[in-house]
Amino acid sequence: MSGNRVTMADVARRAGVSPTTASFALSGRTDMRISEAARSKVLAAAAELGYRPNATARSLRTKSSQTLGFVSDTITTTPFAGEVIRGALGAARAKDHLLFITETGGDRAVESGLVNGLLDRQVDAVIYAAMYTHYVSPPPELHGRRVLLLNCLAPGFDAPSVIPDEIEAGRTAGRALLAAGHTAGIWAIGGHQAIPATPDGVFAGLERMRGLQEVLREAGARLDGVVESDWNAEDGYREVSRLLAEGHRPRALVCSTDRVSFGAYQALAEAGLSVPQDVSVVSFDDQDIAGWLKPALTTVALPHHELGRKAVELILGDGPLRAETHRVPMPLRERDSIGPARPTG
Amino acid sequence: MSGNRVTMADVARRAGVSPTTASFALSGRTDMRISEAARSKVLAAAAELGYRPNATARSLRTKSSQTLGFVSDTITTTPFAGEVIRGALGAARAKDHLLFITETGGDRAVESGLVNGLLDRQVDAVIYAAMYTHYVSPPPELHGRRVLLLNCLAPGFDAPSVIPDEIEAGRTAGRALLAAGHTAGIWAIGGHQAIPATPDGVFAGLERMRGLQEVLREAGARLDGVVESDWNAEDGYREVSRLLAEGHRPRALVCSTDRVSFGAYQALAEAGLSVPQDVSVVSFDDQDIAGWLKPALTTVALPHHELGRKAVELILGDGPLRAETHRVPMPLRERDSIGPARPTG
DNA sequence: GATCTCCGCTAAATCGGATTAGCAAGTGCC
DNA sequence: GGCACTTGCTAATCCGATTTAGCGGAGATC
Incomplete structure (x- = not known):
């Protein structure tokens, strides 16, 4: 997609320091000593040039892409979908992550292909969602990975679940x-x-x-x-x-x-x-x-929105995931369809 | 996300060839001469090892990520959303692309942040969608990029639009x-x-x-x-x-x-x-x-589904995008709410 | 026999960052 | 003055692919 982006080397050159120094200054790491002077020179140069790090290059080195995969059987259909995704999107944005949304249509082969596609792109974690609250068995590619089950349970699969209560x-x-x-x-x-x-x-x-x-x-x-x-x-x-x-x-x-x-x-x-x-x-x-x-x-x-939000927050939390089931409360929306009981005739 | 992936170097070693040869054999390019023997050795090694290329590394080199960005104001809400995304997802999968879905909530600052996030991740193109068919002005970050407007028009912005007729x-x-x-x-x-x-x-x-x-x-x-x-x-x-x-x-x-x-x-x-x-x-x-x-x-x-599908197909087609407006037909769903006219009384 | 041309393959550079190893200058201490 | 330490920074590698440049050997040409 066109455009010659400004690289860190450009920033370093402009600031008159080495790329290494630029890298440390920009990442704000403190375990490497950078003088206040150098740091501000780098920051200024970056700002002037409108520098934005290349996430792809960074991912290659760090193995983390600030990206999540959302795998579900069907994304439209009835109650679910929209709001779940919105909730997930909001929580992801709050932590500077982007979401890959995929839909398998319930086909195992398609599912494998999509999950591999996500893994190839170094997603940091995968949310495996079902549109109907039911039991599932996630594909083998997902075993041992950072996974969260949304609106479903997978006995024997070592991952937390988030489901409505x-x-x-x-x-x-x-x-x-x-x-x-x-x-x-x-x-x-x-x-x-x-x-x-x-x-x-x-x-x-x-x-x-x-x-x-x-x-x-x-x-x-x-x-x-x-x-x-x-x-x-x-x-x-x-x-x-x-x-x-x-x-x-x-x-x-x-x-x-x-x-x-x-x-x-x-x-x-x-x-x-x-x-x-x-x-x-x-x-x-x-x-x-x-x-x-x-x-x-x-x-x-x-609680669609809350389900999506909670799923992302749990999976983006640090530390290992425990295989527990989180039940999200379902609130009563009181409107006008319940009237007082009358004595039975 | 855990896992020591098999790299191309592993495949090359196993096949007894150089990484260069492995690369050409795997990508199937014919402009470099690889003997049939070498090619099949590489393919066999890759299959045995279960090799999958690292998309991140590839993107870094090729500037293309087999990835699309979908930016919309609101993804849930009424008529739109679900089916559009499904249509887009299906078309994207057919071409081995994954979709980043984002939602701006109509906030320009959020929009800029998300678009930059997409660009940082080297998306090949961006679908800029609106939930109500109306006029928009895409953020400056998108100028000169490969963009398609979905369900909206942007006078003066050089990109094709796909809207319902x-x-x-x-x-x-x-x-x-x-x-x-x-x-x-x-x-x-x-x-x-x-x-x-x-x-x-x-x-x-x-x-x-x-x-x-x-x-x-x-x-x-x-x-x-x-x-x-x-x-x-x-x-x-x-x-x-x-x-x-x-x-x-x-x-x-x-x-x-x-x-x-x-x-x-x-x-x-x-x-x-x-x-x-x-x-x-x-x-x-x-x-x-x-x-x-x-x-x-x-x-x-x-035609939700069709809108999504068409958007992706156009943007993934090769060649430059022409700034034309594609109107997708809206089919009549004949059911039972129209009766014959009676003579006016 | 010397020069050219293909063939088939490999070494090395590249993409843009993160990270490790290490170097020169300055400071403190005896 | 000599040695250890700290400070502030840089050179070099690495991540895993793609891609360019080029190298030996075989066969063709004169």
């Missing part, structure tokens, strides 16, 4: 309902796990359900039922419609995602039921639509 | 309505330009309106009115509600974005009007919700 999220949803007095007529839509559409080992659903049921049990309440459903609007609509058609009259719905909630809203509206007067709805994710719905949806937010 | 999109929306027989009672919501919330110089709205009006005029039809509205669900709801409250009875709505359409749906439902029986709706963007709405929304799609 889904269990606590389930509890949060349960408590939100209990706080409004709901103890009966509670149904979970899209319950234990995401079915065909999502990859194996997805555990977000399971954990949410576990937390939810735990908190209800402690309060002496329980779920009237769990309706399995894929995690999208279409299926949410279909399953809730079916539930209503079967004659059930839920008082509260715990939907596995905002998309399912969206479908649920449509089904309830069609049945002439209003939210939250007739049915309260609490959900998970906090996608954009949560705020657009009428009434706005109360939902437990996936 | 908004004018044609407006025509497409108009034709979709005309095809269903609509020639009267057509209103545009969120018309000429995005007001306060979006940055200056956004021209997507203007161009869409121009194309729309042109096509209506040619067919002897015209807009009953243009309602200005911010490009979000909340404002779409408010403006359409107001329109209806003022006694207007539109037969078709052209909404500036799917979010506005979403709000329009809510307002229409509240007024007891059904889509598309009472009111047809055509929109722009093709966000996820377009497919979730009932009835599903007919909308002119922003």
Whole structure:
């Protein structure tokens, strides 16, 4: 890309010192004695010439590139992506690192190729991310490397994980309902796990359900039922419609995602039921639509931004990485879809 | 990041040749004579050792890093982002390039810092992207560099632009309505330009309106009115509600974005009007919700993926870049929100 | 037989920094 | 004055490739 950059040799020449001296002066290292006079001459020369070190040359020597690799299966798709990357980008910038973003599409061969590409370019560390919270096994190229798992767990792989605290999220949803007095007529839509559409080992659903049921049990309440459903609007609509058609009259719905909630809203509206007067709805994710719905949806937010931020901060921290699991809290976004419970008729 | 890599010197030693010979054999260059015997010895040694060239060292010498920089103001936010990046990633991978993704947040100082960071790392080219189609002025660091403008135009800046063909999109929306027989009672919501919330110089709205009006005029039809509205669900709801409250009875709505359409749906439902029986709706963007709405929304799609792909392909093509504007077609996604026109009552 | 030309390959320089080894001048101490 | 030490700086290497310059030997030419 064009341009004859100013090199350190240019700076040294202008300052009338050796490249060695220029190097030490510019890096600010104190273990080599440089007089104040020489240092300021070098700094002045560098400033006048608009000198910027060549990161490539530096990397070659130091084996560090001030660069991170972000490897994920799919970067767009639903809840994830954008905000995670933003969080990561922000944290990386704060430490003067740049991010290589890659996408494997779930293909192992592609994955290997990309990881090798990152390693060839001397990335300092790799964030291995999944768009659905599930179990993974990172490629062999990554073994022994500085790696952090984002939104996934890899048993037996020696690396820390950062995942959303889904269990606590389930509890949060349960408590939100209990706080409004709901103890009966509670149904979970899209319950234990995401079915065909999502990859194996997805555990977000399971954990949410576990937390939810735990908190209800402690309060002496329980779920009237769990309706399995894929995690999208279409299926949410279909399953809730079916539930209503079967004659059930839920008082509260715990939907596995905002998309399912969206479908649920449509089904309830069609049945002439209003939210939250007739049915309260609490959900998970906090996608954009949560705020657009009428009434706005109360939902437990996936901490996208925070996940990305934390991943980078951990991996850029110094010292060795311990293989622990960091659970990031999922905050409740209280909006208008939970109403007070009415005495059951 | 740990690991003692195999170097070319290792390969040469094992093959019993000089590093020079190894280099030529591996790069497959033919302008230097290497016997078939030597070449295969080197290739075999490289394979046995699992040799991978150090991209950093290579970049230092060749000034090219097989790397691109992607600079954008905001990477998340609404329509854009995810798919654009995916498109870019795919095209980059096809040419063995990796992508640095950065986000400036619209801050010039941050922007300069990031661009310099990219340049320091020897990126081969930079894609300067905006999330809203508007006019920009790239930072001075980018002048004279290999740059491509994505989703924006920069008058006076010598670089090609890739933008969605908004004018044609407006025509497409108009034709979709005309095809269903609509020639009267057509209103545009969120018309000429995005007001306060979006940055200056956004021209997507203007161009869409121009194309729309042109096509209506040619067919002897015209807009009953243009309602200005911010490009979000909340404002779409408010403006359409107001329109209806003022006694207007539109037969078709052209909404500036799917979010506005979403709000329009809510307002229409509240007024007891059904889509598309009472009111047809055509929109722009093709966000996820377009497919979730009932009835599903007919909308002119922003070609995100294609924009990203094309940007990378152009910038990775060889030869100098010409400062022309490439307009990417916006395809119509026909769904269920346009119904046949009824005779006006 | 001497000179030329190819061939096939290697030595050495280069890219732009970081780092190690070491040198000359100045200071302190006895 | 002599020796040890410190100070401040520089020469030389190294990182791992790419690339230029050039060297012996074989065959061709006259």
